Amino acid sequence: GESVGLHLPTLSVQEGDNSIINCAYSNSASDYFIWYKQESGKGPQFIIDIRSNMDKRQGQRVTVLLNKTVKHLSLQIAATQPGDSAVYFCAENLGGSARQLTFGSGTQLTVLP
């Protein structure tokens, strides 16, 4: 599968600040992009996804931006809280098959008091 990479392996932010987690992808044919959150010792949890025909999608305190020109995906978390501390990883889906869903390795977000 195509590689999905993250710019930084770790990110520390002050509580209350906004967080931005970045992801680069390599396959311009990918149809869906997804962000997952994984807390320590737990399974990944879906946060938000975006289709390739969109540039931006907002959820509760989160926004995903997709820049297809530079093949870049970002997750913005507003007013970061201690409960946001986790590993965040992106995934890209080339089509509808599970074999075409590729996960990145993750960024560890630490929220400082």
Place this chain on the structure above:
Amino acid sequence: NAGVTQTPKFQVLKTGQSMTLQCAQDMNHNSMYWYRQDPGMGLRLIYYSASEGTTDKGEVPNGYNVSRLNKREFSLRLESAAPSQTSVYFCASSGGTRVTGELFFGEGSRLTVL
């Protein structure tokens, strides 16, 4: 509503031993998956089942077998465990037969092979 339940949560095996990881979902989902997660790497698909009665190989199927027992249950078997299979294993499910983005994951099964 339990979601996706995996057992056991922890297991230690000796090289050559066999074991089965169990997974059950109560969301009436069609598709189920087994992934492994290793340090510094993204989740890698071992096997998946797009619907009851079907299974397909993923990216890293060697050394594993699966059974889709019914719509709810999808098990992963290691016939002869090797140290390279030391990992955290996640079962997941999704509603449709085609994958878009949202998978529901279990809490993981941490396997150590000595």
